[in-house]
Amino acid sequence: MMQARALPSAWAGDAGWPRQLRALAGLWLAILLLYWRDAADMVAIWWTSSTYGHCLFLPPIIGWLVWQRREGLGRITPRFWAPGLVWMALGAAFWLLGDAGSLGVIRHGALILLLQGAVAATLGPAVVRGLLFPLFYAFFMVPVGSELEPALQLLTARIAVALLHLFQVPAHLEGIFITIPTGYFKVAEACSGAKFLVAMTAYGVLVCNVCFRSWTRRALFLGGALLACLLANGVRAFGTIYVAHLTTIDAAVGFDHVVYGWLFFALVMAGVMAVAWPFFDRRPGDQAIDGEALAAIPARAVPPMPVALAAALALILAPPVWSRISTHWGSADLAPPLLPQVAGWHRVATPMRAPWQPRFDGADHRVMARYADGQGHVVDLAIASFGWQQEGRELVGFGQGAADPEGDWSWTSPAWAPVGARGEAIAAPGPVLRHVVTFYRVGGGAVTGSEATVKLETMKARLLGRDQRAVAILISAEEGEGAPADAAIRAFLAALGDPVRLAEAAAPPR
Structure with missing residues (x-):
């Protein structure tokens, strides 16, 4: 009976839970309004992707986990907490990184961090300790794993x-x-x-x-x-x-x-x-948290409500504002790239055994041609260029590159590539095998085959307002009897020379 009587007094009073929950609701509303695209993207992925269909059940599960802890939480007096603002700042920083690199998974994770940080900033360390597992479990709402x-x-x-x-x-x-x-x-x-x-x-x-x-x-x-x-x-x-x-x-x-x-x-x-x-070593009736022990955690770093809310709102607003500014500074117009003249090679119109075209959604320009030499080698050259990048128009991202997941071609395994390039083998029904070598370049940086390097360079350009022009160069050949794809690609690369010149012609750095 003593526990039952303790709950009403702990939850009541304008200086306790009601006021703090109103502040939390206000911050959550601001976060969801400013980052509604990310929230909507997450829900859309849950709804449309069978890989993440289980995420639709996670919000009610998290609510149930919090409800399990209601008696213990009722013994705690919530308070504003300055380190919670650091938590929110971490979420804001990660959102900027995810936005700069067009990495939806990082932006989605940052949205969770912002929501968690708002809980910490408005309810305090004792409540955070009591809600530690539900707060952690919220990360499973981020669509990651594919x-x-x-x-x-x-x-x-x-x-x-x-x-x-x-x-x-x-x-x-x-x-x-x-x-x-x-x-x-x-x-x-x-x-x-x-x-x-x-x-x-x-x-x-x-x-x-x-x-x-x-x-x-x-x-x-x-x-x-x-x-x-x-x-x-x-x-x-x-x-x-x-x-x-x-x-x-x-x-x-x-x-x-x-x-x-x-x-x-x-x-x-x-x-x-x-x-x-x-x-199993936990009984169904076991207490989820010890409210009395948590209530004894001393209250430290408690800022005044106006200061805490103003700082939290500033942290929520800063990332999207800076994203708009840096995108404007780093974007540029590009002319269509010209296909190169390669010594010893000439353009041909012979058909492919299985139609192939790389996918680069949102590219400003895409060109492609087939070349042959006098030794029986045949290669396909594709160039895609971007004046700037963001979600939906990015050099490296889901579905972008040699194998379109919505087409007939599928990635099969890594393959040979020269230094500074990416090699992969793809296949179409038949089966028809194809070897693809890809070079990437962002701004005035080095040519690379590393998708991680591309993302890192794109992040730096977006965060610092630098040149965001980017280009992908793909050199590919079909595998055939007596005509290995590697040999054709090596011969073409030897005649082409340094791919940096081709990348600079397609997307000249500022």
């Missing part, structure tokens, strides 16, 4: 081929393509298991908090759950191909449609929970 798809495609393909060999089925692996006597199969992005791994991580962390106290048990449970998810997806891919080997490809497709999906994931999850159940 970047693992290429590696998971390769892993799934290798597991499937290993099991096929175990069952005496002849199978040949070429990147993510598996060939058996019945036909060939591609481990597509949707079959990589990334969406199950991402969802299992979010679910496993929640179970670790709700059902376990021991950190050792938590680590073993989470590691076992993720391993089971990866192995189960490889077994599913094997099962589909094995059905095709025993029957027909049509029957295998039907089998895959029945087995694959959230039902499959639910069965894996149920199996993991059944194994872990006997080892």
Whole structure:
């Protein structure tokens, strides 16, 4: 009864929770209004991408986690807290980095940091300690994990081929393509298991908090759950191909449609929970937090309300304002790039075995041509140039580059490339194999093949208002009998010379 009577007095009073919650609501409203595009993008990704569909359940789960802690929180007197403004400043800085590099995942994470920082700035350290897990768990709302798809495609393909060999089925692996006597199969992005791994991580962390106290048990449970998810997806891919080997490809497709999906994931999850159940060491009625111990945390660095709110609003406003200014300073107009004259090579119009064109959405200019020499080598040269970059028009980003995820071409594996370039092998149905070498350049910087370097240089240019002109140069050749793609690309590069001259002609630095 003493606990029940303590709650009303702790939650009541204009100097306590009501006033602080009004301040928090005001800051959250300001954040969501100023960064509404990022919030809307996150929700749109949750709604449209099967990889992140589970994120739709996370806001109510976080609300439930907070509700679990209501009795303990009711014993705490919330206060403004200056270090919470540092938390918000960190979110503002990360948002600027994400905006400068056109990295949606960083901007989305920064939005979560801003919302968390507002909680810390208005409610104080004791409340933050009580809400530590719900605040941390909010990061799982950030759509991240699809970047693992290429590696998971390769892993799934290798597991499937290993099991096929175990069952005496002849199978040949070429990147993510598996060939058996019945036909060939591609481990597509949707079959990589990334969406199950991402969802299992979010679910496993929640179970670790709700059902376990021991950190050792938590680590073993989470590691076992993720391993089971990866192995189960490889077994599913094997099962589909094995059905095709025993029957027909049509029957295998039907089998895959029945087995694959959230039902499959639910069965894996149920199996993991059944194994872990006997080892749970937190009872359902256990207290989530110790409110009395948290209430004893001393109040320090408590700024006046007007100062705290003014500083918080300044931190919220600063990033989008600076982003507008720096974009204006660094943007420029570009003339269409001219295709080069290459000694010993001439332009040809011979058809490709499978139509190919790199994807660079938002580019100011794109040109492409096919060249041949007198030795039977044939290459395709593509150039894309940008006068400035932002989300939706960027040199490096999801879907940009040699393999359009909405087209017929798929990334299969890394490939040879000269120093300062990126090499990759891509494939189209047939299969038709193609080798692509890519050079990037931002502003007046060095030519590089590193996407991370491109992002870093773009961030620097945007943050400091420098030259944001950028160019991509792709040199590609089809793989054919007696006409290896590497040989054609090497011969063309030798005749072309330093690609820096071509990059400067396409996007001259200021």
